[in-house]
Amino acid sequence: MKNPDYLARSLGPIFLDQPLTHNTKIRLNEIDGTLNVSFPKTLKEKVSLIITSDLYLKKILLDFPTESNHSINLLYHFKKNEKREITFKLHPQSNVKIIESYLSIKPVKSDLTRVIELYHHAHLTLSSGVFMDGEHGFNDEILLKEIGARIDYDTLSIAHKQDSFKSTQNIRHLAKNTVSNVHNLMVVNHHAVIEFYVNGYIEKGMSGSNCKQQNRGVILSETGIVRVDPKLFIDEYDVEAGHGAAIGQINEDEMFYLLSRGLSESEAKRLILSGYTEPFVQSLDEGALKRTINQRIAKKVKGE
Amino acid sequence: MAILEMKNLVVSVEGNTILHGINLIVKGGETHAIMGPNGTGKSTLAQIVMGHPKYKIESGEILLDGEVINEMPVDERSRKGLFLGMQNPVEVPGVTNFDFVKTAVTARLPKDKHLRIGKFILEFEDSAKELKMGSGLSHRFLNQGFSGGEKKRNEILQMKLLKPSIALLDEIDSGLDVDALRIVGENVTALKSPNLGMILITHYQRLLDYIVPDYVHIMIKGQIVKTGGKELIAKIDSDGYDWLKAELGIDDFDEGPKQFSLGTCATNPTTR
Numbered sequence A: 001m002k003n004p005d006y007l008a009r010s011l012g013p014i015f016l017d018q019p020l021t022h023n024t025k026i027r028l029n030e031i032d033g034t035l036n037v038s039f040p041k042t043l044k045e046k047v048s049l050i051i052t053s054d055l056y057l058k059k060i061l062l063d064f065p066t067e068s069n070h071s072i073n074l075l076y077h078f079k080k081n082e083k084r085e086i087t088f089k090l091h092p093q094s095n096v097k098i099i100e101s102y103l104s105i106k107p108v109k110s111d112l113t114r115v116i117e118l119y120h121h122a123h124l125t126l127s128s129g130v131f132m133d134g135e136h137g138f139n140d141e142i143l144l145k146e147i148g149a150r151i152d153y154d155t156l157s158i159a160h161k162q163d164s165f166k167s168t169q170n171i172r173h174l175a176k177n178t179v180s181n182v183h184n185l186m187v188v189n190h191h192a193v194i195e196f197y198v199n200g201y202i203e204k205g206m207s208g209s210n211c212k213q214q215n216r217g218v219i220l221s222e223t224g225i226v227r228v229d230p231k232l233f234i235d236e237y238d239v240e241a242g243h244g245a246a247i248g249q250i251n252e253d254e255m256f257y258l259l260s261r262g263l264s265e266s267e268a269k270r271l272i273l274s275g276y277t278e279p280f281v282q283s284l285d286e287g288a289l290k291r292t293i294n295q296r297i298a299k300k301v302k303g304e
Numbered sequence B: 001m002a003i004l005e006m007k008n009l010v011v012s013v014e015g016n017t018i019l020h021g022i023n024l025i026v027k028g029g030e031t032h033a034i035m036g037p038n039g040t041g042k043s044t045l046a047q048i049v050m051g052h053p054k055y056k057i058e059s060g061e062i063l064l065d066g067e068v069i070n071e072m073p074v075d076e077r078s079r080k081g082l083f084l085g086m087q088n089p090v091e092v093p094g095v096t097n098f099d100f101v102k103t104a105v106t107a108r109l110p111k112d113k114h115l116r117i118g119k120f121i122l123e124f125e126d127s128a129k130e131l132k133m134g135s136g137l138s139h140r141f142l143n144q145g146f147s148g149g150e151k152k153r154n155e156i157l158q159m160k161l162l163k164p165s166i167a168l169l170d171e172i173d174s175g176l177d178v179d180a181l182r183i184v185g186e187n188v189t190a191l192k193s194p195n196l197g198m199i200l201i202t203h204y205q206r207l208l209d210y211i212v213p214d215y216v217h218i219m220i221k222g223q224i225v226k227t228g229g230k231e232l233i234a235k236i237d238s239d240g241y242d243w244l245k246a247e248l249g250i251d252d253f254d255e256g257p258k259q260f261s262l263g264t265c266a267t268n269p270t271t272r
Helices: A004-010 A252-259 A265-283 A287-302 B042-050 B074-079 B097-108 B117-130 B148-162 B178-191 B205-210 B231-239 B242-248
Strands: A014-016 A025-029 A034-038 A047-052 A059-064 A069-078 A082-090 A095-104 A108-118 A123-130 A134-144 A150-159 A164-173 A179-188 A193-202 A210-219 A225-234 A240-249 B003-013 B016-027 B031-035 B055-064 B082-085 B092-096 B166-170 B197-201 B215-220 B223-228
Touching: A082 A095, A082 A123, A095 A287, A108 A123, A108 A150, A123 A265, A134 A150, A134 A179, A150 A164, A150 A193, A150 A265, A150 A287, A164 A179, A164 A210, A179 A193, A179 A225, A179 A265, A193 A210, A193 A240, A210 A225, A210 A265, A225 A240, A252 A265, A252 B074, A252 B092, A265 A287, A265 B092, A265 B097, B003 B042, B003 B197, B016 B042, B016 B055, B016 B197, B016 B223, B031 B042, B031 B231, B042 B055, B042 B074, B042 B082, B042 B166, B042 B197, B074 B082, B074 B097, B082 B148, B092 B097, B097 B117, B097 B148, B117 B148, B148 B166, B148 B178, B178 B205, B205 B231, B215 B231, B215 B242, B223 B231, B223 B242, B231 B242
Parallel strands: A034 A059, A047 A069, A059 A082, A069 A095, A082 A108, A095 A123, A108 A134, A123 A150, A134 A164, A150 A179, A164 A193, A179 A210, A193 A225, A210 A240, B031 B197, B031 B215, B082 B166, B166 B197
Antiparallel strands: A014 A047, A025 A034, B003 B016, B003 B055, B215 B223
16 A cells, blocks of 8 residues: 555656645555556645556546536556556446547557446546657447446547557447446548547347437548548437547648738647637646647657 | 739630630729629639639639739638639538638647737627627527528628638629618728729629729620729619620520431421
């Protein structure tokens, strides 16, 4: 058992920048590589959790109790190849907002599995920004386990050079009146490849459920690839469901309009893309992280 | 004083020739109106001067202050002083109006100079007020959700702040109600100076009631067929273009694609 003070002091692997003292239970087992964080019902301020590769960490569990209300910033900083499982467990009536940022200091290879369990009327708002370099696999299992569970899930993935990101999102409506809204935005430059396989499942009897998927890909180069395969597997009549994908280069008329006002091509691209990336960047409260993410985006878009 | 010249300009789009040898000189301080029926190449003229990649110059030249700009990139043309107020300004979601104009104004500054942001904010707000654009404009996304009239006023707002030396306004009157037309007309007229040459492209007299041109050019079938003074405007408003077509012997009907038969077994003589 490690207390939060120890974690705060250790800085490298995990840094909790809020004094999560008596209310938050943290169990860190360095032998089997697990980190369990059990949050209290509420905390006064937003929590930022920074996880780097310095520690042997195979599994992370963030556990939010019944009727809890939280806003969490998660920063994953990859320094080497990693395989990891992350679980978010939202107990009944909890309302949680999580903003995740994935960064790396060099091209690395990662394989991440994320399990999201949502119970009775739990609501998760999840924004995920992927700005790493290298080869990355993401596997999401989103389990809407009990009545009224809801997830609003936005991702922003930016890849350049030889980056290759592959995401599989399985959204399983396992109870009545469950809601999922998934919006994926992908930007590729150079030879990068981003693939999204988005699967929405509504089981028989899960009436009143609502499953929506939207995917948008912007290709900045001649050789970049965005591949999206949105699928719905519906076994119930009384549901709402929809999916779609729009992939293409930046609209020629939009570019012409901006260029006609004297903006250079790179500046025009940056401005158009900022329209997509700003909602994510602005959702980050912390100034230094905001600057870091903005610099990463600029590098990837400019091709540095 | 800026000079824009077009010399024997022939322009095509997707293999179809649209402009058939345009000759025009616009100097600082002058206002030229270009009128003509639909589909006659007026907007093509504006777009090719600004450098839209969809259009191809087959022959002829466009010169700005004596320099041939046929191959000049669009952004460079803008920074050299050209401005195109567009007929259908595009919507750019996520980019605020203020950020866009600020970036455009900054792009015009020499590298060693910085935009004085306080002064710029005041200028932006004053210009928006003069165009009666209402508060909150700066934070709205570029043209997104704007009414047709708001979009056109936003074009003039940009023109005021970017201070071009040659401005082409392509049907800046379309989509405007009577009051908005007056506001736009008054604002554009207020910009008239020896440092600004203008080309107004329009179908209607009403815009030219507010912005009085020095020259009126009539364009039909990709050519300027007549040039005169403002008396031409009244004539067109009352009589349309038919008199001019008759006077110049212009046929209204294109040949169009040649008709052909796919043929059938029953009618094909070789199978009978």
